[in-house]
Amino acid sequence: MSQADxxxxxxxxxxxxxxxTSRSSISASNGTREWTESFVGWPKDFISQxxxxxxxxxxxxxxEHRLSLDLCRPLEHGVIxxxxxxxxxxxxxxxxxxxxLAKPASGQKIHAVVGVPxxxxxxxxxxxxxxxxxxxxxxxVVSEPFAxxxxxxxxxxxxxxxxxxxxxxxxxxxxxxxxEEDQKTILAAGDYIDDQLYSYLAEKYPNSRFNKNMVxxxxxxxxxxxxxxxDMQVEIPVGGKPVMHDIKNEVKRACESILxxxxxxxxxxxxxxxxxxxxxxxxxxxxxxxxxxxxxxREYLQDSLKEYGxxxxxxxxxxxxxxxxxxxxxALDMPSKYWEQL
Amino acid sequence: MIPLFPRKKELRVRQAILxxxxxxxxxxxxxxxxxxxRPRPFFLxxxxxxxMLTLIAVLIHGxxxxxxxxxxxxxxxxxxxxTLHQPAQDPAAPADYKTLISNPDYPVSRIFGxxxxxxxxxxxxxxxxxxxxxxxxxxxxxxxLDIAQRLKARLEKHGRFTVLLTRDRDVAVPLNRRVExxxxxxxxxxxxxxxxxxxxxxxxxxxxxxxGPTTDEKALKLAEQENAGxxxxxxxxxxxxxxxxxxxxxxxxxxFASSIQKTxxxxxxxxxxxxxxxxxxxxxxxxxxxxxxPSVLAEVSCLSNREEEMxxxxxxxxxxxxxxxxxxxxxxxxxxxxxYEPSRLAEKR
Numbered sequence: 001m002s003q004a005d006x007x008x009x010x011x012x013x014x015x016x017x018x019x020x021t022s023r024s025s026i027s028a029s030n031g032t033r034e035w036t037e038s039f040v041g042w043p044k045d046f047i048s049q050x051x052x053x054x055x056x057x058x059x060x061x062x063x064e065h066r067l068s069l070d071l072c073r074p075l076e077h078g079v080i081x082x083x084x085x086x087x088x089x090x091x092x093x094x095x096x097x098x099x100x101l102a103k104p105a106s107g108q109k110i111h112a113v114v115g116v117p118x119x120x121x122x123x124x125x126x127x128x129x130x131x132x133x134x135x136x137x138x139x140x141v142v143s144e145p146f147a148x149x150x151x152x153x154x155x156x157x158x159x160x161x162x163x164x165x166x167x168x169x170x171x172x173x174x175x176x177x178x179x180e181e182d183q184k185t186i187l188a189a190g191d192y193i194d195d196q197l198y199s200y201l202a203e204k205y206p207n208s209r210f211n212k213n214m215v216x217x218x219x220x221x222x223x224x225x226x227x228x229x230x231d232m233q234v235e236i237p238v239g240g241k242p243v244m245h246d247i248k249n250e251v252k253r254a255c256e257s258i259l260x261x262x263x264x265x266x267x268x269x270x271x272x273x274x275x276x277x278x279x280x281x282x283x284x285x286x287x288x289x290x291x292x293x294x295x296x297x298r299e300y301l302q303d304s305l306k307e308y309g310x311x312x313x314x315x316x317x318x319x320x321x322x323x324x325x326x327x328x329x330x331a332l333d334m335p336s337k338y339w340e341q342l
Numbered sequence: 343m344i345p346l347f348p349r350k351k352e353l354r355v356r357q358a359i360l361x362x363x364x365x366x367x368x369x370x371x372x373x374x375x376x377x378x379x380r381p382r383p384f385f386l387x388x389x390x391x392x393x394m395l396t397l398i399a400v401l402i403h404g405x406x407x408x409x410x411x412x413x414x415x416x417x418x419x420x421x422x423x424x425t426l427h428q429p430a431q432d433p434a435a436p437a438d439y440k441t442l443i444s445n446p447d448y449p450v451s452r453i454f455g456x457x458x459x460x461x462x463x464x465x466x467x468x469x470x471x472x473x474x475x476x477x478x479x480x481x482x483x484x485x486x487l488d489i490a491q492r493l494k495a496r497l498e499k500h501g502r503f504t505v506l507l508t509r510d511r512d513v514a515v516p517l518n519r520r521v522e523x524x525x526x527x528x529x530x531x532x533x534x535x536x537x538x539x540x541x542x543x544x545x546x547x548x549x550x551x552x553x554g555p556t557t558d559e560k561a562l563k564l565a566e567q568e569n570a571g572x573x574x575x576x577x578x579x580x581x582x583x584x585x586x587x588x589x590x591x592x593x594x595x596x597x598f599a600s601s602i603q604k605t606x607x608x609x610x611x612x613x614x615x616x617x618x619x620x621x622x623x624x625x626x627x628x629x630x631x632x633x634x635x636p637s638v639l640a641e642v643s644c645l646s647n648r649e650e651e652m653x654x655x656x657x658x659x660x661x662x663x664x665x666x667x668x669x670x671x672x673x674x675x676x677x678x679x680x681x682y683e684p685s686r687l688a689e690k691r
Binding site for chain 1: 361370655
């Protein structure tokens with residue numbers, strides 16, 4: 001039976017999943033597109049469980065009740081931070097939750113393509129397969145930037161820069177599945193900006209009470225590089241009383257802290273290729289991931305690279321779903337004979 | 343006119359990419375064996391190793407003739423390699439040293455009141471040097487880095503040590519740079535983490551090395567592979583070898599290697615059952631040569647064994663290996679005092 005026939009009959013639900021460090025999303029062949037923050041929390045004890053009324057909480061819900069939970073962000077920096085026993089279970093819970101959100105019909109088979117951070121893929125391939133296999137009938141695992149490239153039809157002479165939370169992944173496409181040499185991962189990414197912003201604010205406002213979660217929200221609301229007009233005022237408690245704070249300079253400094261590493265790695269990746277292809281790649285650079293939403297970043301990168309010749313940098317339209325849409329596209333394009341053998 | 347050919351070309355590219363994704367996933371689940379290792383330029387390494395061994399032999403011989411008052415060098419006589427957990431005794435050492443060193447209750451570091459403050463962990467290979475690769479595509483450099491990072495996190499939790507890595511990401515670091523880092527940071531212990539590969543035998547083995555000449559063919563071959571990233575020249579070797587007549591380092595490295603091997607082997611055998619103990623050995627690894635503190639190279643697993651390669655993909659197994667290495671380090675540090683034993687496996691599977 002061809003893949004198109006299977007879809008028509010609704011035997012199989014094809015899903016693309018982007019298992020991100022900060023946010024995970026799912027795109028399904030039934031048209032569903034959903035996302036969750038990649039946090040999983042289990043009630044710390046019997047009392048917490050009774051109050052929360054759930055055995056496991058996800059995303060924003062988990063963050064809101066974090067004091068009552070054992071909280072896990074399983075793919076931080078591509079390795080497990082919170083504790084080995086929890087991490088694989090946390091990945092499993094996120095997948096279960098995402099597939100529930102995709103609302104498969106009763107008895108419908110699921111064929112999934114899962115995109116994960118490139119570094120995670122190196123040593124956790126089987127762990128990720130195991131975490132997902134329970135919920136799907138057939139599965140393919142790919143790297144996130146590759147899934148983004150596929151979603152945009154950037155199959156040849158293109159560079160995808162996926163600025164995520166834990167890592168920034170670079171992936172050069174040249175008409176084949178990218179090898180390890182075509183991909184590079186650096187830690188200058190969203191979490192790094194959070195750490196920088198937290199320390200800058202702690203230094204400037206030593207008496208104000210704020211935490212990493214608040215700082216992350218400030219970044220997501222205000223992030224920018226270079227110059228933009230207007231003030232950036234946020235409310236932070238001082239001695240229990242809400243006080244407005246100006247954070248513009250600190251946000252700018254923190255966001256700009258990742259730029260040198262990104263520019264350096266971009267030029268390094270491009271320089272590996274034959275000069276003829278370098279020109280083509282420089283005119284086909286795409287920013288993806290949550291970091292692509294930083295205002296002024298695309299222009300900064302384009303201007304920085306112009307000293308090496310003409311250059312064109314664009315951003316994906318929907319960074320939250322670019323990875324899962326690409327994974328879904330891969331799932332739909334994949335010949336059925338390949339699924340059968342997996 | 344409809345551009346038929348470009349469309350065809352794009353389709354071909356897309357088909358090739360889809361097939362690539364499929365084949366990569368087959369490799370992950372071990373359904374298809376693909377040889378990923380590129381042949382190494384064997385003659386160059388052979389030449390390099392021969393040069394190194396000749397230098398060692400000449401310098402040891404020279405020092406024996408000119409400096410009978412340096413008993414430490416006797417430790418580098420060409421004794422057969424040891425394959426037991428017990429450290430080899432040094433027959434040529436003077437009686438007082440011999441007594442001192444052979445007493446397991448009084449390690450030299452304790453006699454001289456030397457405390458361990460800084461531990462340098464060296465994840466083998468990195469960057470363009472992948473080390474060995476398993477049949478599922480697992481690269482030695484990725485696993486050694488992961489285990490090293492876990493070991494670092496474990497040791498730091500004790501709050502007693504400064505723990506450093508020679509690399510914290512996938513980057514090529516020349517062997518001489520790793521040695522320089524250990525010296526510059528005044529490391530008190532040095533452990534280099536590697537994975538073994540036995541093309542002819544599908545078994546899983548564990549072995550631990552400390553620096554010294556050997557007559558063991560396999561140990562020489564392994565040293566040749568692991569030394570491939572060295573950027574030392576012969577003149578550097580001469581200087582370094584002149585400094586290695588250090589009984590403290592030799593004896594302590596033996597004891598350290600013995601602790602690591604014992605703890606690793608006993609616990610991994612308990613965990614997975616099917617593993618062979620290849621013991622503590624001497625071999626001329628460059629990365630151990632220039633470090634003048636207790637230093638070992640642990641081959642903690644074997645990528646040529648299919649089951650072991652699959653297990654290395656589980657976080658629990660990598661965490662357990664780091665746990666046993668931690669236990670081995672404490673076993674060495676606490677010799678004669680309370681022993682540190684791994685109280686539990688990270689996760690029973």
